[in-house]
Amino acid sequence: MRSGKLDTTVIASPLPPLFTALSSFILPGLGQLISRQVHRGLLMFASLASMFGIFLTRLASIASDYNVEGAGRILGKSFQHYPGFSVLIIFSLSLLYLWIIVDAYRLARYRKKQKNTGFWLVLLGFFTLGHQLSEIDMVRLVTNFPEASQKMSKILWPWEAAVEYDEELIRASARILVSEEGELPANPSAAPGEPDISIEPRRGSLGTVDENYNQVPGSQVTIQGSGFTPNTFTEIWWIDDTGEEFRPRSEGRYVGAVTDENGNFELTMNLPFANTVIGADGAEYHRIDARQVFQVGAPKFSRDLGMILSRMLETIFMGMMATVFGIIFSIPISFLAARNIMQGSKFTMTIYYLTRILLNIVRSIEPLIWAIIAVVWVGLGPFAGIIALTIHSIAALGKLYSEAIEGIDHGPIEAIQATGATRLQTIVFAVIPQMISPFVSFSIYRWDINVRMSTIIGLVGGGGIGFLLVQYTRLLEYELAGIAVWFIAITVAILDYVSAEIRARFV
Template identity: 40%
Template structure:
């Protein structure tokens, strides 16, 4: 009989079972943690029902943004005047027909009386005279009403205005109304454009600084000598420290440094984006194929030639994708840093909130939502085509 090799199964060791008291301790520990967390965070689910009436007006205003408004039709005519003759614009002759405005003198000092005569306006309509200084700021001067011939006369005293050369505007209210964009919508639109370009400029400055720093923060390029290794760790440490500081804090610092406005927001976004993009860029450099680097290095090429011919061709597409994605992030972030004086639509939003103008705030919120969605769609398409 042929020898048969009998295969015996090795004895299976009994699986160690968790002791019941260990499981109970774990459950008790989690219970203590969550009970304490519930108490610290003051969770009270009942208030969601009992205080719902407080939030209803707010929600109602937020879903009804201030977009359009009915405004009366108006007709405005302006005439220049100056405090001094030096540099004063040449007087424009009044048209022979149509609305026209004349002053008793085109040069007048603050406090001096001024007679205003208007002709050719719509008869029997109310109107208002408005001072407009050299900076564009306006102030109501006096109300008037045209007579049956469409004329009026008003006596004024010239106020103190900023600058030397100004305008006096006569605005007559006509019959009928027009549906026009609301003041809130006009302001929000301008701030949204500012927000997009604020993020664009911050991202552009960051890219200019992050690209060269990313090569210094790539271990596969720098860790070939003690000096290079030291530079690598210094750059990476700077990246990590800068990324740990919230852009909101940076915007606050720059708002104090350079003043409230979009420039402070650009600087805050640029500084934070340098660290974020630098880290992404350097990690991308570290993940490239080492073959071309070794081949070009073997030919005796200099470090700059290695970067130019072996590294750059591999990193351009992902660098573009990272940059577009960072621009998308900065658009969202700029709406937040604007709340501390960094410019953009966030600065306008916090003003509406402080004034309890919830419908106007809703206009800003919906504008932010649309611009963020558009940027997300744009960046996703670009990254899909590039990568």
């Protein structure tokens, strides 16, 4: 140290500065190695090589996406479709390469290291790669906000879906031919005062997927309706030959129309993707329904709300059962993983090291992965979730308990051992009394973690509220997904309060 500053001098290079710089020009970092700056040279080589390797991987992906060959054409495609990324990463790689050469020259000539310029160049390069590989799109973030805000409002205030009413239904339907063979169906004629719809054309092709797995929409048809309730939204439903019915979507929204003051409407839609069951004569007919739904009677809790409550209770008890099983198995394991308990012989220390390694391996695998394995093992449902959480809880609590054991006061242990007590007696009378407080604290904290994790492992079939949440999200039922999210937040808040009260009483 000199004058309070770090000494940046290094051991002189055994070779001339130009030769050292030329070495780093041929192999980045070699000049630093020659100047006996091994770690610096290896770090520079690894940084430049990893950045260049990731860039080549990205170029290979671009070549595959756009089906081009040749380095020049691939690089051209990169500049054409990702100009900002291409310019920045090549700029970063070039500057870092030149900086490594200059750094090798300065080390050999001036016997001092350069400032942290290289660190910022490496950071710029990896940030550029990360920005591209993670597909960050700020333009899409801003432009999609209006549409996303509508969906988010349903999640933030979803309580309309928590109640339901008895329904009164007004409907009319017409058939459409969706195969090459068969006679055109006639448009139905309704009685005076009754609703009816007509479809033109009455033959069409269903939506398909091409050889590149791109969706190809079905034929376009026009639906006209009359005799419905005026100024009311009319839903369009599709019923295939198997009796399955669903609401077609267009641009992410359900197809439908609002009737005019005379109860008429007209809309155009593409035929959706649907099951095909060709009849014996080669003809296949599907149906299009126009429906108006009216709510009647007093409000009542919806069936979906009851299902969400049931799954939330399942989630809470999944976390509780996993915590109980985790505590039971982790307590004995934690003593095997405590150095101060196991030291004394090679055999016990071998058990100690093996236990610690096993706990670290199991703990490093997330409960979500354990849930996937458990689903394969015992099938879908909460039991798979309990297995996953229990396995991870054993490893996590075993580590926490063992570290708490290693931090206890050794005075009582030495006093008990001085009386000639066995190892088991020492644990019972000197270790366990000191461990009650941290054991309770860690156990309550793990219960809180397990309840929150129970909401996640349901995404892979591990039961609980997460299973419903992912289904609602996939079906774009954002209000029901919002109710599930609200119940998760409320439950976690209540459990946090309960755990704080328990901790205050026992810790």
